[in-house]
Amino acid sequence: MGSFPRKFWFGSLHIAGLRPTMTLAQILKCDPSSVSFTPSGRLEISSPETLQSLQTAVRHLKSRHPVVFPTETVYGLGALALDPIASSLIFSTKGRPADNPLIVHVSSMQMLHRLIPNDFTIPHSYRVLMTRFWPGGLTLLFPSNSSIVPSVITAQQPTVAVRMPSHLIARALITLTDAPIAAPSANSSGTPSPTTAEHVFLDLGSKLGYILDGGPCAVGVESTVIDGLNEDGSIRVLRPGGVTVENIERVLKEDLPDDQHIPRVLVHRRDYSDEVLEAAPTTPGMKYRHYSPSVPVTLLMTISPPPTGVIPQDIHSYLTTLSSTPNTPSPTRVGVMFLTDSPLGTYHLPHLNSVEWHRYELGPKSDPSIAARRLFNGLLSLEREGVHTILIEEIEEVKEGLAVMNRVQKAATQSSWVYV
Secondary structure (H helix, E strand, C coil), rough: CCCCCCEEEECCCCCCCCCCCCCCEEEEHHHHHHHHECCCCCECCCCCCHHHHHHHHHHHHHHHCEEEEEECCEEEEEEEEECCHHHHHHHHHHHCCCCCCCEECCCCHHHHHCCCCCCCCCCCCHHHHHHHHHHEEEEEEEEECCCCCCCCHHHCCCCEEECCCCCCCHHHHHHCCCEEEEEEECCCCCCCCCCCHHHHHHHHHHCEEEEECCCCCCCCCCCCEEEEECCCCCCEEEEEECCCHHHHHHHHHHHCCCCCCCCCCCEECCCCCCHHHCCCCCCCCCCCCCCCCCCCCEEEEECCCCCCCCCCHHHHHHHHHHHHCCCCCCCEEEEECCCCCCCCCCCCCCCCEEEEEEEECCCCCHHHHHHHHHHHHHHHHHHCCCCEEEEEEEECCCCCHHHHHHHHHCCEEEEEEEEE
């Protein structure tokens, strides 16, 4: 689908399930290049259209209605974080479980300090990470000021997750609103996260007033969430994201003072497990199945060793059996998401009368950040093409590949071990 006009009504679009009288979201164009911040932090906007779009969104937020806005990670569904009535609309709009906490977005350190207790001393490790990665795709857990932060935001937990986005439209929106904005991804709960305004419109367009369109998201997966409030002094990565574990480790080694202990960086489910945390999460993305399109997703394992008793199948034999599954449509439309230069990516898909291939490339093995940027768009694009199933190739869990595999493993309905 091409670019949208600024206003949309059902009369000009045929979207299944919407009543002819239903009003759809207005998409307001914003130009990030027209937004800047002076060294002192003063906001400047050179585009009248962008300023008008942001002012419209601010009025909508202050009237307690949610607004969708772009961040560098994914598009967010925002509402006033310190207003429990406004924040509760996020849950009803997304169909989000109430025990799944929200991340609060701020535009300044002063705004952060409004959310945390006055007597809390920010750890040295946090100061280093904020200096390097704020604004950016890093979320930190802080003790929550319960007299200020509503329990609907924290899901009754004593901590609040906070980040400062680097996308200039997001920062401008928060600054003009002059209030913290709570924002999970702007999609129906459990489905792939949106990385374009079009993704949001096709999913939640009938439930929203405004979508700020600031272009495609540069990172493509949600923020990295860390907890540095542990008694053992460790930095625990609760959700990997665009800020890589390797970069976090490097920055801590380079920037912490010599008299400070360098904390260990531990990744949840890779380096440790915590059943209590998984049952009552302090951050999104830990408890529920996420990122799943409406069709089955199979993760093709080509790197990890198979479980005991599982024998990998050669890829040709595996693919030729796809159309022989009982109750499979003919032709079977199969979406494949492969790396461009892997053995799977360079494999010539067999010509089968009963199978129609739909290919979506994830990028080269050497740059997992491209796979991160393309992952959700690939899932949503293949879903719109009407595929019956999607195959995704396993990628190495290094740098952004760790975040990609975290999302794919939650989206997949099954895993199959194959070789070329």
